[in-house]
Amino acid sequence: MRVLVAEDERVLADTVAEGLRRLSMAVDVVYDGASAIERLGVNRYDVAVLDRDMPGATGDEVCRWVTESGSGTKVLLLTAAAGIRDRVEGLGLGADDYLTKPFAFAELVARLQALSRRSGPALPPVLEQDGVVLDVARHTASRDGQILSLSPKEFAVLHVLLRAGGRVVSAEDLLEQAWDENTDPFTNTVRMTVMTLRRKLGDPPVIHTVPRAGYRLGS
Numbered sequence: 001m002r003v004l005v006a007e008d009e010r011v012l013a014d015t016v017a018e019g020l021r022r023l024s025m026a027v028d029v030v031y032d033g034a035s036a037i038e039r040l041g042v043n044r045y046d047v048a049v050l051d052r053d054m055p056g057a058t059g060d061e062v063c064r065w066v067t068e069s070g071s072g073t074k075v076l077l078l079t080a081a082a083g084i085r086d087r088v089e090g091l092g093l094g095a096d097d098y099l100t101k102p103f104a105f106a107e108l109v110a111r112l113q114a115l116s117r118r119s120g121p122a123l124p125p126v127l128e129q130d131g132v133v134l135d136v137a138r139h140t141a142s143r144d145g146q147i148l149s150l151s152p153k154e155f156a157v158l159h160v161l162l163r164a165g166g167r168v169v170s171a172e173d174l175l176e177q178a179w180d181e182n183t184d185p186f187t188n189t190v191r192m193t194v195m196t197l198r199r200k201l202g203d204p205p206v207i208h209t210v211p212r213a214g215y216r217l218g219s
Contacts, residue, residue: 001025001026001046001047001112001113001116002025002026002027002028002043002044002045002046002176002177002180003020003025003026003027003028003045003046003047003048003049003112004027004028004029004030004036004039004040004043004045004047004048004049004073005017005020005027005028005029005030005049006029006030006031006032006033006035006036006048006049006050006051006054006059006062007029007031007049007050007051007054007078008031008032008051008053008054008055009051010031013029013031014029016049016105016108017029019105019109020109020112021152021180022152023109023139023152024139024152024153024155024156024159024178025112025156026156026177026178026179026180027180028043028045028180028181031054032054032055032056032057033050033054033055033056033057033058033059033061033062034056034057035056036048036050036054036057036062037057037062037065039181040062040065040066040069040071040073041069043176043181044071044073044176045071045073046073046074046115046116047073047074047075047076047112047115047116048062048066048073048074048075048076049076049078049108049112050062050063050075050076050077050078050095051077051078051079052077052078052079053079053080059077059078059079060077060093063075063077063093063094063095064093064094066094067093067094074096074097074115074116074118075094075095075096075097076095076096076097076098076099076108076111076112076115077093077095077097077098077099078099078100078101078103079098079099079100079101080100080101096115096118097111097114097115099111113136113137125137127159127162127163128162129162129165129166129206129217129218130206130217130218130219131143131144131206132158132162132201132206132217134155134158134159134162136159139155141155141158143201143202143206148200148201149200150197150200151193151196153178153179153193154193154196154197154200156177156178157174157178157190157193157194157197158197158217159178160173160174160177160178161207161215161216161217162217164216164217166216166217166218167216168210168213168214168215168216169214169215169216170213170214171190171191171214171215173214174190174194174214174215175189175190194207194209194215204219206218206219
C-alpha cells in the first residue's frame with residue numbers, strides 16, 4: 001500500500017508515517033495542502049490521509065481536488081471536530097472515510113487497510129501461493145508452515161508479487177508500490193531486496209527473475 005500523509009502537526013505526521021512504514025507501507029509525508037496536491041499530481045497513492053485544517057490548502061480543498069481528478073485515490077479525512085455535521089460535511093466532499101483526533105493508531109491502520117481493499121479488485125485477507133502464505137492484517141508470512149522473519153520492505157515486495165498472481169512485476173512497479181518517493185530509482189535496492197527475500201523463502205526457489213522484464217512468483 002502506498003499512502004500520502006498530509007498533516008501540519010509535524011510530530012503527529014512523522015509518528016504516523018513511521019508506524020505505517022513498520023507495517024510495510026510506502027509512505028510520503030507533507031505538512032501543507034499545496035504540497036499534498038503537488039504529490040498527488042505526480043505519484044499514484046492508494047490512500048491519502050488528509051488533515052482538514054492545513055495551511056496552503058485545506059484538507060477539504062485537497063479532497064475536492066482528488067475527487068475531481070478521478071485518480072482513484074481513497075481519502076481519509078482527519079479532524080479534531082467530532083460532530084455529526086462535521087463528519088457529514090467531510091463525507092459530502094467526496095472523502096471515503098473520516099477519523100477524529102485523537103485516534104488509536106490501530107484504528108487508523110484498520111481503516112487504511114479497508115480503504116486499500118476498496119481501491120482495487122477485492123483480495124482475500126490471506127494470500128497464498130506455492131506454500132507461501134501472507135496474512136496482511138496480522139503482518140505475518142510463512143512458507144510450508146515455517147514462519148518467515150521479513151523486513152518491512154521484504155514483506156511489501158512479497159505482498160506485491162503475491163497480488164500479481166504469477167504475473168511478471170517489473171522492478172519499476174515494485175519500486176513504485178513498495179518504496180516512497182525518497183528512494184533513488186537508480187539504486188539496486190529492488191534487486192538486493194528480492195535477493196534477500198528469495199534467500200529467506202528457501203528452496204526450491206519461488207521468485208524467478210524474468211530477463212529484461214522483472215520478477216514473478218511461482219513454481
